[in-house]
Amino acid sequence: MGLRLEKRFDTPVSPPLPPPRAAATSPENRPGTDGADQLGSAGASGGRGEEAVSISSARSGAFTGVVMATAAAATGESVEPQSLKKLSLKSLKRSHDLFAPTHSLLFSPDPESKQVRVSCKVNAEYRAVKNLPTDQGRVQTKGAAVPMTTLALPGTQDNKDADNKRNSTAIVPSPNMLPKAPDSTIPGKNTTVSIPGSSDRFSTSALMERIPSRWPRPVWHAPWKNYRVISGHLGWVRSIAFDPSNEWFCTGSADRTIKIWDLASGTLKLTLTGHIEQIRGLAVSQRHTYLFSAGDDKQVKCWDLEQNKVIRSYHGHLSGVYCLALHPTIDILLTGGRDSVCRVWDIRTKAHVSALTGHDNTVCSVFARPTDPQVVTGSHDSTIKFWDLVAGRTMCTLTHHKKSVRAMALHPKEKSFASASADNIKKFSLPKGEFLHNMLSQQKTIINSMAVNEDGVLATGGDNGSLWFWDWKSGHNFQQDQTIVQPGSLESEACIYALSYDNSGSRLVTCEADKTIKMWKEDLTATPETHPINFKPPKDIRRY
Structure with missing residues (x-):
């Protein structure tokens, strides 16, 4: 490759080299294109194939500029020094030419990834309540239809069989006492309903008393x-x-x-x-x-x-x-x-x-x-x-x-x-x-x-x-x-x-x-009616 470049640079360059901007905009008139083509063909014969042929216009312009600078140095011509600002602007323009055409292209979201994200959120936040029984599907014992008023934590099968023989103890009272459900029995089920798929963490937090409900209400003070x-x-x-x-x-x-x-x-x-x-x-x-x-x-x-x-x-x-x-x-x-x-x-x-x-x-x-x-x-x-x-x-x-x-x-x-x-x-x-x-x-x-x-x-x-x-x-x-x-x-x-x-x-x-x-x-003239307490209990209490 070095011999081929040397042979190309020994030939006199006439007319003088065009400025780099003109050379970048008109790649057909750039000197040194034959050497670049030879390098591309040599790379293709070495196993790179069509990758050298499909090189972008910006990269070929940069490579041609390097070849031109090397050719000018080989022929003894002086290269005009360029300021740092000019070189920075050139680099900025090349980056703009590379990435500006695809800047406004937005990739469509993957539907499978969206489905996985929604599923994870549902399992993490609503797992304990998403499968609760409806009013029509309340569970009853075989032969005795008792309205369901309690919720129980999930237990073993032995505990469930034992609960069939006695009334289950209410752990969490139901928020509303609904009327008796229609006569529909499911064999082998208990009188209490366990929350399906809920872990101990969710069940324990559901049983705990909420701290904001115990937050003391402030005493009224005059301003x-x-x-x-x-x-x-x-x-x-x-x-x-x-x-x-x-x-x-x-x-x-x-x-x-x-x-x-x-x-x-x-x-x-x-x-x-x-x-x-x-x-x-x-x-x-x-x-x-x-x-x-x-x-x-x-x-x-x-x-x-x-x-x-x-x-x-x-x-x-x-x-x-x-x-x-x-x-x-x-x-x-x-x-x-x-x-x-x-x-x-x-x-x-x-x-x-x-x-x-x-x-x-x-x-x-x-x-x-x-x-x-x-x-x-x-x-x-x-x-x-x-x-x-x-x-x-x-x-x-x-x-x-x-x-x-x-x-x-x-x-x-x-x-x-x-x-x-x-x-x-x-x-x-x-x-x-x-x-x-x-x-x-x-x-x-x-x-x-x-x-x-x-x-x-x-x-x-x-x-x-x-x-x-x-x-x-x-x-x-x-x-x-x-x-x-x-x-x-x-x-x-x-x-x-x-x-x-x-x-x-x-x-x-x-x-x-x-x-x-x-x-x-x-202020002795102030009363709770003229200056009411604007108090909202905190949703969470920072214990530190």
């Missing part, structure tokens, strides 16, 4: 409305705590101040300064006149409200402190921060009692209980840990969440708590931490804070300014509200950083990014 907006801070309001006497509440802000407000009138009573970074956590003691604060400056401070000054500082955190909580029965303080540790402090001696280590990321939420587990923490590592306070070890780790657990709320009466992350809001039981259920809607935002009152109203504040209210028992979302930024603020500042109910549970206070504090209460 909440905003009745007061308080301004005074010069930065984001990040934390809030209420006085045990329910007379005042305090807020911590990014302006590094703690402000105390009158709960009834909303007027400013006192401003405390001492932190050098934003204040992320506040707590008021129920047995002492102490206020505890924590911030991004790694400091945890104890304020004496009789003297309005700092009397103790708790040092030990290696980074910012994000949350804190007081134990309800003993004098200890719990703080969690960016160093992934929950630290336990003695509030009387400012001694560091222990460090609860185990989280892999920031500890951003914590609460304490009188009984075990006495400490529960949530972290950015998407886990919730129960702690044994005496041993300083983890009792249990909950891994149900997929994203950061930024907020948790303990129910004031029930032994349960809720946790919130960007994926969902989940409810767990105490003390074992068993998962109960998800809330029936998704807020679809980062939930920074949540709180629940004794009436079972759960409030959650989102990073996009959304304030949702839920029924605690059923998980039904009965109100969706959106905070409104104050004039002069950006729309992106519609964010709720903290919220909490007062001690009576009748007022809700939210701390927001537009430097305001908003107060909410129930």
Whole structure:
């Protein structure tokens, strides 16, 4: 083959070679066609037969272009270099010429394949009910026509013979009691009908009670409305705590101040300064006149409200402190921060009692209980840990969440708590931490804070300014509200950083990014007739 090409290329080429596009469109005038024909005939003699003759026009054009380029190189003529864009367009055109003619041709479906697909679907989804007896074909015993009212699971022949001698026990009651069927008996049959072709899986699922029928109906709650907006801070309001006497509440802000407000009138009573970074956590003691604060400056401070000054500082955190909580029965303080540790402090001696280590990321939420587990923490590592306070070890780790657990709320009466992350809001039981259920809607935002009152109203504040209210028992979302930024603020500042109910549970206070504090209460004019419950039980309950 090589000798034959060499002999062809030695002949002078006259006139000059046409451009490749013209050569591709007119294959009769291309030089080198004789060599291609000789190659085709040689391939046919080697056993390829008619395959070389039936080569497509696009492939013969490409082969001829290669022969032309080789011929130009053999004769010493210079080949004009082509750009990458031009070569790409040529390749694109050749592909278009190859596949464009058959692009619109649709192959007709195979009827046999369609029949197999339909048959598989019928057997998989309707196998248990497709062969049920009709009203006219109800089965009776020989000599005694008894109307069929029961269905039984398929059994052995011995069980069927034994059932002929006694009345069969109803396993699944018939949905409708039909009249007596005509006198038509089938010998050798039982008084009960077994579902033909049904496996144990279908029969067992048919006997199980459907979970949605047991889903509790939500309790009616009045909608909440905003009745007061308080301004005074010069930065984001990040934390809030209420006085045990329910007379005042305090807020911590990014302006590094703690402000105390009158709960009834909303007027400013006192401003405390001492932190050098934003204040992320506040707590008021129920047995002492102490206020505890924590911030991004790694400091945890104890304020004496009789003297309005700092009397103790708790040092030990290696980074910012994000949350804190007081134990309800003993004098200890719990703080969690960016160093992934929950630290336990003695509030009387400012001694560091222990460090609860185990989280892999920031500890951003914590609460304490009188009984075990006495400490529960949530972290950015998407886990919730129960702690044994005496041993300083983890009792249990909950891994149900997929994203950061930024907020948790303990129910004031029930032994349960809720946790919130960007994926969902989940409810767990105490003390074992068993998962109960998800809330029936998704807020679809980062939930920074949540709180629940004794009436079972759960409030959650989102990073996009959304304030949702839920029924605690059923998980039904009965109100969706959106905070409104104050004039002069950006729309992106519609964010709720903290919220909490007062001690009576009748007022809700939210701390927001537009430097305001908003107060909410129930609409007393609302009734179940004016605001009905729009509730639909879920078809399936996600047990994870």
